[in-house]
């Protein structure tokens with residue numbers, strides 16, 4: 001292509017390609033981007049406000065990298081002890097680690113340092129909120145179903161790594177809060193039977209707090225975890241591209257097409273704008289909302305714990321698990337087993353795992369091997385929605401447990417009352433949340449059915465000649481009726497007759513029996529309201545029109 005002379009359309013004179021064209025030709029000849037761009041840049045993305053959560057994760061992650069790289073220029077990950085002498089008077093003459101001192105310098109002496117530190121911290125909080133909300137969006141709409149299960153797992157791994165990255169970052173400044181967090185983690189490690197003590201000694205380079213921990217957490221926080229996450233984010237987005245995005249039901253939308261905006265230029269322009277919006281919000285937060293004022297908290301000392309010590313919100317629920325667990329401890333063959341710590345420590349990944357494996361369990365129960373590109377409305381999958389809300393409610397209850405001291409002081413209650421409330425609520429609230437959510441979903445399904453058949457209540461009351469009052473219903477458009485009735489209603493998996501035609505009893509595997517029972521619980525009688533059918537609608541239309 002290079003060196004090609006084109007004729008201008010206006011007067012037929014040959015024109016040399018512009019510099020830009022030559023550069024594009026040069027790059028295309030070597031990287032072949034043109035062919036890729038031609039096929040991919042016009043890719044269509046469906047639009048819905050809830051699809052923005054994934055973007056919030058992406059942009060806050062990029063901002064974390066940008067601000068994080070900047071912080072590395074000034075932060076010193078060192079446990080070496082120094083005596084502070086600087087512009088912040090109240091700490092002058094106090095012994096602290098170099099890590100803490102350099103964080104003070106970033107906050108007080110480096111120009112713009114406090115702003116960038118605060119943006120980094122706010123971005124971390126928003127990043128994890130974004131991931132949780134994005135994950136729940138995917139969960140509630142069933143967007144994890146085939147072929148997106150692997151991408152669900154990529155995303156889930158990102159969430160787990162995000163939590164750990166947040167914890168390691170929070171631990172770096174070595175203030176009293178971050179040291180307390182490290183102490184908490186060390187307690188959890190110590191509770192691991194038999195090897196716990198060795199693990200702790202290895203990690204901390206001797207007795208707690210040792211001299212190594214910050215220097216060890218540092219490369220994990222700035223290189224290892226973000227590096228793995230970056231790779232996973234790229235893989236995640238490639239898969240979103242490859243599978244194409246799910247879309248909500250609507251006229252003309254099928255399992256085989258995608259209706260929306262082209263990636264280039266419309267979606268890219270929107271995405272670019274949204275990036276700056278997210279950056280803008282984080283910059284304003286970083287500028288006006290104080291976060292983690294390490295100078296006010298003071299340097300870490302193993303013999304001190306400040307009241308109200310809290311992890312960042314996303315780890316509050318793991319803290320809650322430990323705070324509300326009875327302090328069980330047993331002695332086994334001369335080894336102390338701190339079950340009061342070890343059980344919650346193992347429960348935390350199990351609660352997270354429940355959400356990781358859900359797509360596979362649902363696929364097993366339904367036995368559905370088809371691809372799904374039309375997103376569910378949460379009300380049309382009441383059991384799944386109920387389970388999602390129950391999971392969230394457990395998260396919320398444990399968060400209260402993690403902040404039991406704060407709740408106690410703010411509500412003027414005894415801390416024991418809160419602890420006992422959480423101990424009971426951990427079992428009761430998720431069940432209640434499940435039942436109530438499922439009922440609400442069924443109620444909404446009833447309403448959809450009524451709306452599809454009888455139209456929307458207009459609020460206009462009419463009196464008929466014979467005296468009866470009726471409310472006038474406005475018919476829905478065909479498109480609206482389609483949206484209300486497009487969903488599939490899954491039939492529960494059945495075991496089939498237990499005896500064959502010759503009366504011989506068939507052996508049924510235990511796993512099959514479990515599957516049938518779960519399928520009945522999820523899709524059996526009372527779990528969905530039959531959707532309005534075309535026949536019912538036609539019958540009503542041709543009847544007396546009397547609703």
Ligand code: HEM
Nearest residue numbers: 065068069071072075121124165166169170172222226292
């Ligand atoms: C998923 C990504 C990340 C999360 C969730 C995260 C989270 C955090 C948090 C919560 C802190 C404590 C901030 C504070 O002082 O109040 C922190 C500190 C820090 N982060 Fe990150 N971070 C991430 C990525 C990165 C990256 C990619 C880098 C560098 C390349 C980085 C470098 C740093 C440094 C140097 C500090 C210590 C300075 C300080 O605390 O002021 N972070 N991080």
Ligand code: HEM
Nearest residue numbers: 051053054055057058135143148152155156158159245246
């Ligand atoms: C660093 C964290 C993450 C980033 C940057 C990210 C980014 C994105 C983006 C931009 C999209 C397309 C737009 C959208 O649907 O919102 C998407 C889709 C998706 N994400 Fe994530 N995500 C992250 C974490 C997660 C998590 C925690 C999960 C679930 C556990 C997840 C599962 C999915 C799935 C299944 C899709 C496809 C959805 C569909 O086609 O409807 N992602 N992600």
